[in-house]
Amino acid sequence: MKRLLQFGAALLSCGFFSHAMAQNYPSKPVRILVGFSAGGGTDTAARMVAQKLFESLAQPFVVENRPGSGGIIATEALARAAPDGYTLLMMPAADSIQPAMRLKMPYELPEDFSPISLVVTGAYVLVIHPSVPAHNVKELLAIARNRPGHLNYATSGIGSSAHLAAELMNSLAKIKTTHVPYKGVSQGVVGVASGEVDMIFASVTAARPLIDSGRLRPIAMSSAKRSALMPNMPTLHESGVPGYDRRGWYGIAGPAGLPRDIVTRLNAAIVKAVNSPEMRAAFFKQGLEVETNTPEQFTEMIRREVEQNIKSARAAGIKPM
Incomplete structure (x- = not known):
């Protein structure tokens, strides 16, 4: 019994110490x-x-x-x-x-x-080159399903956020597109704008200047809910890829x-x-x-x-x- 009381007192003491430490936190940089x-x-x-x-x-x-x-x-x-x-x-x-x-x-x-x-x-925006004959996700998926591996996507490298974002779309939509890695996100975005590659998942800040100039066509946001960054842009989740959120x-x-x-x-x-x-x-x-x-x-x-x-x-x- 004595040991039990001592153990209980120790636990109580630790609790008080932790609480006191938090009350004084932070006391230094x-x-x-x-x-x-x-x-x-x-x-x-x-x-x-x-x-x-x-x-x-x-x-x-x-x-x-x-x-x-x-x-x-x-x-x-x-x-x-x-x-x-x-x-x-x-x-x-x-x-x-x-x-x-x-x-x-x-x-x-x-x-x-x-x-x-x-x-x-920060939600990503899926952008495509204007030459790709798709104006929404459903049309893009139809192309991908009719010609597996024909469409390609740019990224900043293997295992990058853009890479896994595209592969998540491939998996959930049951399509196959081809990976084209670049040295960085900006190079990949320029690669799509110049027509070297069909599409990329890019940050809104990286893509917006080329969207505004008409060199990139945005078709969907990567978040589950619409983003305030581009409030009129639908999400992949609502556009034919249910469950997509990246x-x-x-x-x-x-x-x-x-x-x-x-x-x-x-x-x-x-x-x-x-x-x-x-x-x-x-x-x-x-x-x-x-x-x-x-x-x-x-x-x-x-x-x-x-x-x-x-x-x-x-x-x-x-x-x-």
């Missing part, structure tokens, strides 16, 4: 790791959120760039960090692709992390074991910060829509995306290295 170089999309999003969190929580949130291995270096550093709330990560959608591309990972996603909140999403995203995560009170405090601060009209407008200019959620929802979203990416990669014949 917090690092936000970024797995890519300064100036990129992940870095920009991290710095925007960091400034708002500083204003809200009265401690500096310092962005620390640790580029390399497609973001793995920074993500592994987070997995190994102390679960005290002073090391966070701006996690990009690309992190959910890595398990599909590598035989061995230095961490498990999302098990080795404490997802805190989604921050923004977007880029950024979110904030901590290491596994992060105290619940700290997760809750950070989630509330992030949700408040990025949902301000100022932040919504700033992200919108970058082709991103603010979208926050609960830690549980973000965890499940990451798990679902990892599973979807592995399935799409295997269907495309991509062998993990």
Whole structure:
């Protein structure tokens, strides 16, 4: 009985300590790791959120760039960090692709992390060259079914977001199109605009100038629901590919074991910060829509995306290295 009481007292003490730590959190600067170089999309999003969190929580949130291995270096550093709330990560959608591309990972996603909140999403627009005789998804699918492998699509490389987006369409629509990898997204978009390739899943910001000039024809958005970025553009889901939902995203995560009170405090601060009209407008200019959620929802979203990416990669014949 004595030991039981001592054990109960220890648990109670830990609970009080955790709560007290959260009440005083943060009491010193917090690092936000970024797995890519300064100036990129992940870095920009991290710095925007960091400034708002500083204003809200009265401690500096310092962005620390640790580029390399497609973001793995920074993500592994987070997995190994102390679960005290002073090391966070701006996690990009690309992190959910890595398990599909590598035989061995230095961490498990999302098990080795404490997802805190989604921050923004960015739907892709499916654009085709005007010479392709299709003005909507149904017409494009009809061409693909009549001539399997005839239509081709550009990407920024094997295992890229555009690659898996196209392969998800192939899988769900039961069609076959041919992959044409380029060195980058901008080169792929130009390749479609010049008629070298038939189509590409591109960010709205990358495609819009060529859409406005008539060199690209947009036919659908990749998100499950219509996007405010192009509100009149139908989605693949509503246009003959039910269940299709593919977007880029950024979110904030901590290491596994992060105290619940700290997760809750950070989630509330992030949700408040990025949902301000100022932040919504700033992200919108970058082709991103603010979208926050609960830690549980973000965890499940990451798990679902990892599973979807592995399935799409295997269907495309991509062998993990």
